Amino acid sequence: MKQIIGGNWKMNGSRLASLEFLREMKRLGSEYASSDIVLFPPFTLLPLMTDAAADAGIETGGQDVFWLEKGAFTGEISPAMLVDAGASWFIAGHSERRHVIGETDEIVRRKLETGLETGLRGILCVGELIEEREAGKTEEVVRRQVQSALEGLDCVSPENFVIAYEPVWAIGTGLTATPDEADRMHSLIREWVAAIKSNDFADNTRIQYGGSVKPDNAAEILSRPSINGALVGGASLKPESFMDIIKAVPLQE
Numbered sequence: 001m002k003q004i005i006g007g008n009w010k011m012n013g014s015r016l017a018s019l020e021f022l023r024e025m026k027r028l029g030s031e032y033a034s035s036d037i038v039l040f041p042p043f044t045l046l047p048l049m050t051d052a053a054a055d056a057g058i059e060t061g062g063q064d065v066f067w068l069e070k071g072a073f074t075g076e077i078s079p080a081m082l083v084d085a086g087a088s089w090f091i092a093g094h095s096e097r098r099h100v101i102g103e104t105d106e107i108v109r110r111k112l113e114t115g116l117e118t119g120l121r122g123i124l125c126v127g128e129l130i131e132e133r134e135a136g137k138t139e140e141v142v143r144r145q146v147q148s149a150l151e152g153l154d155c156v157s158p159e160n161f162v163i164a165y166e167p168v169w170a171i172g173t174g175l176t177a178t179p180d181e182a183d184r185m186h187s188l189i190r191e192w193v194a195a196i197k198s199n200d201f202a203d204n205t206r207i208q209y210g211g212s213v214k215p216d217n218a219a220e221i222l223s224r225p226s227i228n229g230a231l232v233g234g235a236s237l238k239p240e241s242f243m244d245i246i247k248a249v250p251l252q253e
């Protein structure tokens with residue numbers, strides 16, 4: 001299965017720096033031909049970046065999306081607007097949207113559905129808070145997030161959909177789940193997806209890991225068969241470190 005490496009820039013980046021980043025990515029190499037690479041810059045940079053990104057073999061996506069097509073929703077961006085800005089992907093349910101902005105499972109589900117119905121491909125983020133982990137609720141929480149996003153969702157397929165398991169306590173903290181812990185959660189997520197959809201669907205769905213993925217831990221994480229890529233925050237802001245992570249993807253036979 002082809003791995004997918006995402007770079008989530010969060011609220012970072014500028015017009016000048018983003019074009020320089022893409023020039024440098026192009027210069028650094030063609031080694032990433034075996035993975036899908038997607039950058040998620042702030043909305044404002046999407047139209048500027050899309051052509052230069054394509055030239056470097058990189059797709060772009062929105063960090064979030066609204067669940068309706070148009071109307072009186074001040075500040076929101078619709079899926080059609082993302083398409084118009086050149087994006088081919090979106091993220092639904094990033095932990096910063098769930099826990100800083102207060103998005104519920106229901107909101108995440110509506111975003112995922114509308115984005116996919118518009119023809120975009122979507123990354124669903126799931127993951128537990130440190131309190132939930134310490135209370136032994138990791139499985140309950142992540143299972144609920146997966147179920148509420150996927151149950152009864154007809155427009156989803158392994159081609160237009162990726163799951164990112166991002167334990168919230170590992171995001172931006174320098175802490176990561178051990179490869180064994182991540183492996184275990186990825187296998188459980190795949191089981192839950194199989195129960196909701198089918199074995200075939202689950203076997204073909206890519207599940208990325210996210211949370212403090214860096215050049216020095218990427219190879220160990222990405223070599224696990226249950227882990228099909230990474231969603232990278234901080235280390236995606238510099239072309240050298242992002243490229244080092246991309247190069248850590250094991251070569252496909």
Ligand code: 13P
Binds near residue numbers: 170172213232233235
């Ligand atoms: P960091 O890689 O900075 O921990 O961020 C992970 C993340 O939130 C990606 O979506």
